[in-house]
Amino acid sequence: MATHAARLVFLLAVAATLAGRSEGGWCLCRTDLYDVMLQKTLDYACGGGADCRPILQNGACFMPNTVKAHCSYAVNSYYQRSGQNPQACLFSGTTFVSNNDPSANGCLFPATQSAAGTNGTIGVNSPPAFGQGPSANDMSGGTKIFPVAGTAKRAVILACCWLLALYLSA
Structure with missing residues (x-):
């Protein structure tokens, strides 16, 4: 017994x-969307508190110099700085939470709030007037399966x- x-x-x-x-340690931008949509998401994340210095020219994550790559870095920084709050990776369905570390070629994507830091620049771009930020109406983060990976x-x-x-x- x-x-x-x-x-x-x-x-x-x-x-x-x-x-x-x-x-689900990383928030990433969907690669199946147009760059114009992802640029709005990138702008919102950088203007909303993400540390976007690494994706500036000469930054560790500037290359590849694409909207998709920069968008993923920015939304992940925003998500990490929000303590991996599931609502911080909604962005009107342009993002998703992944279990796979996207770090590559010397560009390290933070996986925790402490690694993302909270004492840096507020952002390098202004947020759009409306429409691309975290949405309270879409609890799925674009996956339509579960709100938390x-x-x-x-x-x-x-x-x-x-x-x-x-x-x-x-």
């Missing part, structure tokens, strides 16, 4: 650890652990 209790405690500890684990995965893991715990305690 003691071994079943020990197994149950172990499984509950694993389930708690998995439930609290962060999924990894929600379904955590729910399935917790359910399996719970069922296994019930089985072992019987």
